[in-house]
Amino acid sequence: MADTVSAPVEARPARFRNFCADFARSPVAVISLILIFGLLFVSFAAPLVSPQDPYDLAKLDWLDAFLKPGTVGSGGYVHILGTDNAGRDMLSAIFYGLRTSFVIGLSAGVLALVIGICLGLAAAYFGGRIEALIMRIVDLQLSMPAILLALVLVAVLGQGVGQIILALVVAQYAYFARTTHGAATVERGKDYIEAARSTPLPTVRVLFRHLLPNVLPPLIVVATVQVASAIALEATLSFLGVGLPLTEPSLGSLIANGFKYIHTDRYWLSIYPGIFLMVTVVAINLVGDQVRTVLDPRQNR
């Protein structure tokens, strides 16, 4: 028989502590989490930790172009990862690019999350034709690959940070909507929702205070995957040339820039940004994996 009780009655702080303990059982996930924090730090503190501001045109010197990693440039410091075709220090460019990637990925992810949650909750709660309509649109959208949607939107809207974020949000909200709807549908049949509905509480209150917390766990997993996906998608778009303009490069643009030199020996122009991109995306996915394993009730033996 289905149980009609909601989440376990442990106090919130205890549950969170248990969650952390369970999460820490995978050393890989913990390392990934630490890496992510490290990357977040250097990207947002980029102006402070970079040896150079790569977008201050006044500071660049063409004579510094194509320096191999480890050489000392005209600024008197070591270019740990070399320089690119315009004399930009790769390490600095990567830090700034990381920041752009994170900003775009996180904002797109958060916005898509919020929109998706609202739609999914509304669909599950109101049921009937509203639900059918919303879910039909969501399903339709889910069957279109994100990259195509993003490509078309960017093409139509033009290039720029805002446009890219919009394109990513449109491409991704559907995952959140569907997950929320799925989990909420399971929850709405439970007694505590019936009970809440029968009180004079306003609908929004029921939705957010009662339904949402129980729907949260699978959403966290989807969120991590989607943020990583947003970062990767933005990089892909930039690589293809339809993403960010070159004045605000992300890791994708850096890689695209370096791609031109792939046949010569100047590997460092694209390899290093690529490594950073790869580590970021993989780390986020690994963390998401572990969160999923921990939250899956069946896997907790």
Added chain:
Amino acid sequence: MNKALDVRGLTTRFETRSGMVTAVNGVSFSVERGRIMGLVGESGSGKSVTGFSILGLIDEPGKVVAGEVLVDGQDLRALSPDAVRRLRGARVAMVFQDPMMTLNPVLRIGDQMAMAVRVHEKMSKRTAWEKARQTLEIVGIPSPAERLKAYPHQLSGGMRQRVAIAIALLHRPSVIIADEPTTALDVSIQGQILAEVRRLADETGTAIVWVTHDLAVISSLADDICVMYAGRIVERGPAEDVIGAPRHPYTVGLIGSVPSLHEPGTPLPQIPGSTPQLSNLPTGCPFRPRCPRATDICASEPPIVGEGDHTVSCHHPMEAP
């Protein structure tokens, strides 16, 4: 050799997060041909694990670490895994609790039964289907030929369980272990299945181990009863004796809590305390924390006392009549 099944000192352990747990602890009992043995206990008493251990179906992180399981005199524990597999389904079979979960939903009944037949006997698919059809008749399923072509979700719960029993009977095994087979069914269907099983045991001579937590069911069905608590057998004997004159305090409490065995209107006694944590058992008798008759001596291993077939593992058994 009248004993279809003879279990001696069976011990099964599990590695868990909280340490090593002994789910089945030195369990010994035997069942003769054509007799029904009821294996009774609460959840967590180890009764289902006993059943799986007998069939050799214990997987990591569990392991059968000691004991002998003699089916028709042959020790299954001494055989290779492949040899045991060949006896499974043929000499010793099992019926599970929920037939909706145990029958594969995407295969037809006939296909599943034919597979079960052909794994032990070489024959064509058509012959196997025919054998399946005959066995369905034996368990009292109407229009068996139609049922073979159906999918599990198209049958009622009681029908599905009969199919599961039929599968267990396909090779006329010496022993059938039935793990709570009627718990998931309506009470009315339960009665029918019980009657079927009794009839089958009498007609085919199969020994049946009926695992359950429901004393009421077992009191009407079983010839002999074994009561399990925390992985051990605490009392064993013919059904009338164990139910009519229970000697172990736990059995007394168990019988006392069955409403149907009571005068209406009298208060229902309860066993104080709760099911023991297998990872945290006291020394000596596991029932000690909840037993009204416990004394200091109960911290040591209880002896097995009793006359004839009715034995009990206790320092202070109730008086024998």
Added chain:
Amino acid sequence: MLAFLIRRLLQAIVVVFAMSLIVFLGVYAIGNPIDVLIDPGATQAIRQQLIEQYGLDQPLWQQYLTFLGNVAHGDLGKSMVYNISVTSLVFSRLPATVELVAVAVFLATAIGIPAGLYAGYRPKSLAARAIMALSVLGFSVPTFWIGMLLIMAFAVNLGWLPSGGRGDVGEIFGIHTSLATADGWRHVIMPAFNLSLFMMGLLIRLTRAGMVEAMQADYVKFARAQGLPDRQIVFSHVMRNISIPIVTVFGLEVGSTLAFAVVTESVFNWPGVGKLIIDSILQLDRPVMVTYLVLVVILFVLINLIVDIVYARLDPRVRLKGGK
């Protein structure tokens, strides 16, 4: 079953129409094609001529109807950039993309599913853990990056494989394809492998998850209790059950692969439809964009339809209920 099919077919047609409208509106309504296409320095006369030629002065709904009418005749307009009919443009590039996607899907399935099965059957083994680790890389690391690495490793450094382009075209069973020549395979193997990784990673994880769950299912325990050997259990019982979710994802993923071909074609300079769409987006060649998107939509709807039908065949619970 027939009723089910007809219902799905009708739904599919409605979807195609709706999507074509959306695509059309999106591409033609937003932004101003006139300004994009026509040199600002052009004279008013030439502007007017071009506007009339492309029908850009008509109200939008009229443009849409003209568009539909043309489609019915198989005329999808002329590429604004290349000035040849879009149909011939797209269809000349289509075979290359089909080759690439076909090989990629084949690789993903032939490697992905067995790997996933094994990883689910023996989840604690070293091989299983390695497979799972690699699968994470497969679907999380951006395709273009792996492509670049592959080029750097195999083409630039080792020189084993060419770094781009399509190989020589030969003929098999009357079909012109580069898969008929050894040189063709030398060229297609790297991009196809790169393209397959995403789908492969997903298939591995899905198959493994299905296996793990199935092996713990009660019907597997029951089958074991009947004395069935594991190999038979996996093939006769488990495969049927896990193929259901795999087929559903499979359809979606073929679509995804088609979409990602866009990226791979750019990295490897593969002359397919994907590269065409990127170029046409950058150049705002709208007829090409619209055609490509409508084609893609039709393809997706078709794939979904096929998946639904196969799903119904595999899961008797759906078939017997949905047919009423």
